[in-house]
Amino acid sequence: MTFAKSNNEPIRETVAASLESDGPSGSFLAAVVQLNSTSDLDANWCQARDLIVEAARRGASLVATPENTNFLGPHDRKVALAEPLDGPTVARFADLARSLRIYLLLGSYNERAATPDRCHNTSVLFDPTGAIRAVYRKLHLFDVDLGARGVRFQESATVEPGTEPIVAKTALGSLGMSICYDLRFAEFYQVLTERGARILAVPSAFTATTGQAHWEVLIRARAIENQAYVIAPAQTGRHDDEGLRASHGESMIVDPWGVVLARVGEGPGLALAEIDLQRVERIRREMPVAHHRRCRVMFGFDSR
């Protein structure tokens, strides 16, 4: 089943149809939401909610928001504001998924961790009943000092890394979860793909400097080498974390051949594209790279 990008039908009809279709082998519309989150929690919520509602109105069955959706401000406040999974932020997004009857990926929020001076950077996937379908905690933390390029981050000072790769099985297909800097670790996506992922989610707040150089190239590379769709919602513009941070934007959806299907321009906004999992199967059948791997056998490397 396919939906037109400009579908203006009531959301309930299109979502119900897609969920009752042939599930993982059917096709559906996905949307990436691009945000400019700051330390203003209410403003961030309103911005995200309005764009998610609009994406659903246009027929999206899966809507994804960026890393740091609910808060992108000073690091000390980030930890102080961290909430457990049964806190108000997760509840708000769960209610929205249920009322719109969509799969909703909260790209990330600050989840309370066991240690008081740290939080997790956590993605939460809700199903159309509002139930939590999967939780992923960012594995690779952004600790870099690019000197003259002016990019300096020590994410591990405030964030406790996750320990598990997560692939969520849904009626729409299997979704491999990741966050931002994870994008640079090709072997991580190989693990997700081997565990069944046909769609890879990369909610991000990629820096303006590194994004200009690497964002599109890395996303398209991950799509091509894993022969999977990549859904990459991103933060854009300046944030108010002591004036240090600016994000690249350019949220996109890329197909398993590496073609950019949809891209958001300047500022907050959204983009939709059709996800057709039969295309994944066809490309994997025609060019079975997963069966042609030799390095592991020859050099003993194993990603599992």
Ligand SMILES: O=C(O)CCC(=O)C(=O)O
């Ligand atoms: O990998 C990069 O260049 C950006 C990563 C990043 O901004 C992050 O993980 O927050």
